[in-house]
Amino acid sequence: MSVMGVWVVGVVADDVVEETRRRFPDAAGAHGTWPESSACMSPWRKEFGPAGSLDRAPERLSRTDEIVRFADAVDRVRNDESEVDEFQDHLFHAVPQQEGEGLFCAAVPRGDGAAALMWALGLDTTLRLPGCCGQFLFDASQARSALPAAEQALAMDPPRRAHVAARVRQWLDEMADDPNHDIDELIDGPLRVLRYAARKGVGAVGLTLWY
Secondary structure: OOOEEEEEEEEEOHHHHHHHHHHOHHHHHHOOOOOOOHHHHHHHHHHHHHHOOOOOOHHHHOOHHHHHHHHHHHHHHOOOOOOHHHHHHHHHOOOOOOOEOOEEEEEEEOOOHHHHHHHHHOHHHHOOOOOEOOEEEEOHHHHHHHHHHHHHHHOOOHHHHHHHHHHHHHHHHHHOOOOOOOHHHHHHHHHHHHHHHHHHOOEEEEEEEEO
């Protein structure tokens, strides 16, 4: 059976953020937070290391086993609270339901758009992104505070962007059933939503869903 990985970044009202945190305190507390346990983080950093170098040609990094190990490492550090599915489904219905300034949605057959972008960006840049592995839950104040780091990570000059895009393409070729996925939108979409949230004074959420 085929699966669909969906990465959603959308704006959300502050009252929804507050209500969600009250209703799902454990899941909300863990969502977008890097694990404190070195047992979780050490394997993740080890898997990220080989893929994070920018001085190696993209074609030398096209190894399925490396990418698969990295995808598994990403899964291990994401929120895995027992109520996470209900929590994410609740927030998914709270964001705008049409893509635009307030919603980015990357649906990738057998793929994980957030992990693809992380692998392409490398370790140092990924650690500057808001939240953890594509997941976060910010009220308006937190969204504004997160924007400068997101700008540093995702607003790239042309050579850097071409390098990142080539690595995203590698990931999709190895892991996903969508050779025509919009790589520019995968890079630009999350930052567009965070900019919109900061401009409008609303919160923002990042969700990673599987169907």
